[in-house]
Amino acid sequence: TALTALGVAFAVPMVVLGLFWYDAIDHMIGVQFHLVDRGNVTVTFPQPRDDAILRDLAREPGVLRIEGQRAVPVRLRAGHRTYLTSIIGLPAAGELYRPHDAALRPVDISAEGISLACRLADRLGVAPGDTIILEIMEGRRRKRDVAVNSCVDEALGMNSYMGLDALNRLMGDGAVISAATLYADAEALPALSRRFKDLPVIEAVAMKANTLANFFDKIAALVFVSAGVLTLFAVIIAVGVVYNNARIGLQERAWELASLRVLGFTRPEVARIQFVEYFIEIAIGLPIGAMLSQGIVTLLAKYFSNESFQIPAIIGPRTYLAAVIVVVAAAAASAFVVRRHIDRLDLVAVLKTRD
Numbered sequence: 001t002a003l004t005a006l007g008v009a010f011a012v013p014m015v016v017l018g019l020f021w022y023d024a025i026d027h028m029i030g031v032q033f034h035l036v037d038r039g040n041v042t043v044t045f046p047q048p049r050d051d052a053i054l055r056d057l058a059r060e061p062g063v064l065r066i067e068g069q070r071a072v073p074v075r076l077r078a079g080h081r082t083y084l085t086s087i088i089g090l091p092a093a094g095e096l097y098r099p100h101d102a103a104l105r106p107v108d109i110s111a112e113g114i115s116l117a118c119r120l121a122d123r124l125g126v127a128p129g130d131t132i133i134l135e136i137m138e139g140r141r142r143k144r145d146v147a148v149n150s151c152v153d154e155a156l157g158m159n160s161y162m163g164l165d166a167l168n169r170l171m172g173d174g175a176v177i178s179a180a181t182l183y184a185d186a187e188a189l190p191a192l193s194r195r196f197k198d199l200p201v202i203e204a205v206a207m208k209a210n211t212l213a214n215f216f217d218k219i220a221a222l223v224f225v226s227a228g229v230l231t232l233f234a235v236i237i238a239v240g241v242v243y244n245n246a247r248i249g250l251q252e253r254a255w256e257l258a259s260l261r262v263l264g265f266t267r268p269e270v271a272r273i274q275f276v277e278y279f280i281e282i283a284i285g286l287p288i289g290a291m292l293s294q295g296i297v298t299l300l301a302k303y304f305s306n307e308s309f310q311i312p313a314i315i316g317p318r319t320y321l322a323a324v325i326v327v328v329a330a331a332a333a334s335a336f337v338v339r340r341h342i343d344r345l346d347l348v349a350v351l352k353t354r355d
Helices: 002-036 053-058 118-124 164-171 186-198 208-262 267-304 317-343 347-352
Strands: 041-050 063-078 081-090 114-117 131-136 143-152 160-163 176-184 204-207
Touching: 002 208, 002 267, 002 317, 041 053, 041 186, 053 063, 053 176, 063 118, 063 164, 081 118, 081 164, 114 118, 118 143, 131 164, 160 164, 176 186, 186 204, 204 208, 208 267, 208 317, 267 317
Parallel strands: 081 160, 114 143
Antiparallel strands: 041 176, 041 204, 063 081, 063 131, 063 176, 114 160, 131 143
16 A cells, blocks of 8 residues: 555656656746846947947937946956956846846845855855855956855846946946836837847847747757657556556455455456545555655656756646646556456466465
């Protein structure tokens, strides 16, 4: 009985492992493209520009809000560990691009110091309160000691952040920006895209809608195909596990069931005796399987994340529901097949095989 319940329990994470990728992708998109990055247009300049350009861009038709940013390539050094990345300078009280922590709470970028992605901090072996060395890879290539203020739990990339004013002071260039995030009216986006592409001061224009489309084409589509194949095999395995347990239970109790038939029990009564225990085992196995699913997904997310993205260990209610439906459907199909075997028991042959 315990092994049967355990077999049913392991059938649940088999299905969950194939389906949770959809929840993970939806969570990554929701956090990165709607909660962190709230703008729908990003423009970059070929070189840092005076932030007065923001006022010119804000006057373009359809632009509702605009904020400047600056990205500076650096090598972060902590002892013998180094990492080449860019520091993103964000304005104080910015709303269009605001990092969040693992609990989806906004992270305030301090006016001094640096905030690191948690995976980047782990790679460098530092924690809030430690000091790291910034080797600036442009301009006069200065080196500066900077305190780590906080860690940002991000799904995409291994970024580092500073306040825009603090980054400009560090660079000694005055109030300049290298990019701008805009929130514009949806109807004005096509005209804005054409307008910005014609401006020589703008090097590149990125529309969030196009970025999302490219994401689905290049990353999410591959994940979804892999998840679909994995889900198919998971369903097959889950059905096999449940049906195999049912057939073993019938084989072990064939002599007792045949004896009950000889004593006068009807086929439905004999089947009910067999299936009550069977469905109790399934009822015990399903919640255990749900707990196993979360543990396995957490372990998978930990070891399969890389520098490009971190897989969130998110399992949505629909995934649990789908896994339960698959297992219960497999159980119902198995019960139907087993019931037919019970009805066709050769009583004499079964009773003769008793050791």
